[in-house]
Amino acid sequence: MKMEICCMKYELQKTDSQTKARAGKITTDHGEILTPIFMPVGTAATVKAVHQRELVDEIKAQIILGNTYHLYLRPGLDILERAGGLHKFNGWSGPILTDSGGYQVFSLKDIRKISEEGVKFQSHIDGSRHLFTPESVMDIQRVIGADIIMAFDECAPYPCDYNYAKKSMEMTHRWLKRCIDRFDSTEGKYGYSQTLFPIVQGSVYKDLRIQSAEFIAEQNREGNAIGGLAVGEPAEKMYETIDYVNDILPKEKPRYLMGVGTPENILEGIALGIDMFDCVMPTRNARNGMLFTTQGIINIKNEKWKDDFSPIDEALGGYASTFYSKAYLRHLVKCDEILAAQIASIHNLTFYLWLVGKAREHILAGDFATWKNAMVKQTMYRL
Numbered sequence: 001m002k003m004e005i006c007c008m009k010y011e012l013q014k015t016d017s018q019t020k021a022r023a024g025k026i027t028t029d030h031g032e033i034l035t036p037i038f039m040p041v042g043t044a045a046t047v048k049a050v051h052q053r054e055l056v057d058e059i060k061a062q063i064i065l066g067n068t069y070h071l072y073l074r075p076g077l078d079i080l081e082r083a084g085g086l087h088k089f090n091g092w093s094g095p096i097l098t099d100s101g102g103y104q105v106f107s108l109k110d111i112r113k114i115s116e117e118g119v120k121f122q123s124h125i126d127g128s129r130h131l132f133t134p135e136s137v138m139d140i141q142r143v144i145g146a147d148i149i150m151a152f153d154e155c156a157p158y159p160c161d162y163n164y165a166k167k168s169m170e171m172t173h174r175w176l177k178r179c180i181d182r183f184d185s186t187e188g189k190y191g192y193s194q195t196l197f198p199i200v201q202g203s204v205y206k207d208l209r210i211q212s213a214e215f216i217a218e219q220n221r222e223g224n225a226i227g228g229l230a231v232g233e234p235a236e237k238m239y240e241t242i243d244y245v246n247d248i249l250p251k252e253k254p255r256y257l258m259g260v261g262t263p264e265n266i267l268e269g270i271a272l273g274i275d276m277f278d279c280v281m282p283t284r285n286a287r288n289g290m291l292f293t294t295q296g297i298i299n300i301k302n303e304k305w306k307d308d309f310s311p312i313d314e315a316l317g318g319y320a321s322t323f324y325s326k327a328y329l330r331h332l333v334k335c336d337e338i339l340a341a342q343i344a345s346i347h348n349l350t351f352y353l354w355l356v357g358k359a360r361e362h363i364l365a366g367d368f369a370t371w372k373n374a375m376v377k378q379t380m381y382r383l
């Protein structure tokens with residue numbers, strides 16, 4: 001098997017003159033990622049209702065996400081390893097990023113127990129009992145084989161008191177050292193390199209966030225993530241936190257804001273120096289008939305679209321958004337047709353990739369600030 005020697009590289013290509021927005025290029029053994037980038041979430045080894053070919057040809061996705069918690073439970077590590085890793089299993093040949101599983105387990109409120117060792121939990125599928133530790137989730141992500149893997153962290157609930165946030169952050173930092181020790185003492189299983197991103201925590205407390213950002217930066221990994229945001233705090237609080245954390249995270253490494261967000265959150269995040277985003281919103285909301293378009297947000301179930309035979313979004317381009325009408329998609333959603341989820345998911349993801357692609361264009365052109373302010377209003381307008 002050809003052993004790859006490359007590890008993940010980041011090239012900062014341009015920084016905007018009026019904001020902290022950046023255009024860059026991430027290089028992995030599975031290909032390049034042009035930033036700012038949005039990463040479609042593929043929880044159970046698939047981006048829900050979307051074919052691989054549509055991800056490539058229509059949505060123009062560059063990197064997709066996998067979920068350690070879900071993949072560990074189903075199909076399980078034996079199948080994934082015998083398939084040769086997630087890339088071989090689902091046929092996605094580009095870069096993949098996996099979350100460490102902690103966040104997903106923490107949302108299993110009543111069936112998990114956190115301790116210094118790790119997190120004991122019961123499977124939401126069959127109630128079987130499991131333990132995730134920093135070491136075990138590193139080993140699991142080695143088997144899944146994602147190009148970028150995330151450290152095992154605790155996403156503190158919001159709101160939480162200062163003492164809880166401090167204890168949680170300190171445990172996340174001890175877990176990070178255990179992740180690094182395990183990751184750096186093991187190899188990739190499939191002949192290509194993987195990289196580990198640490199995650200800044202500290203809830204909404206500035207001194208804790210600064211302490212966490214400094215500790216994360218000190219680890220000198222190839223990229224850094226900001227967690228624990230978009231968990232219910234006011235958007236202004238999220239932006240304020242990102243702003244001063246990004247002054248600490250090194251500019252020569254990509255910055256990933258986890259689980260964010262609306263088009264407005266993404267544009268503001270880009271302006272604050274974030275390079276990578278993921279969110280279930282475009283796919284989850286699509287299945288409920290909420291469409292993000294270049295002209296604003298559409299609730300396709302609304303009566304007003306019943307006899308609107310115009311394309312879903314002519315300006316966006318792409319097959320799903322221009323071939324099908326609003327009236328037809330409304331009909332499919334009302335009938336709970338499978339095709340509704342497919343069309344709406346492809347459309348919303350195409351829109352999200354279009355949005356970050358346009359942001360990159362305007363950063364390179366030098367007029368990002370003006371474009372961003374107009375685009376926030378345009379895309380968040382309720383049609």
Ligand SMILES: NCc1cc(CSc2ccccc2)c2nc(N)[nH]c(=O)c2c1
Nearest residue numbers: 065066099103155227228229230258259
């Ligand atoms: N914005 C909330 C959020 C979402 C995710 C999930 S991001 C994700 C989801 C699925 C697949 C890949 C990444 C998080 N993951 C971790 N590890 N830590 C967090 O603080 C955190 C906060």
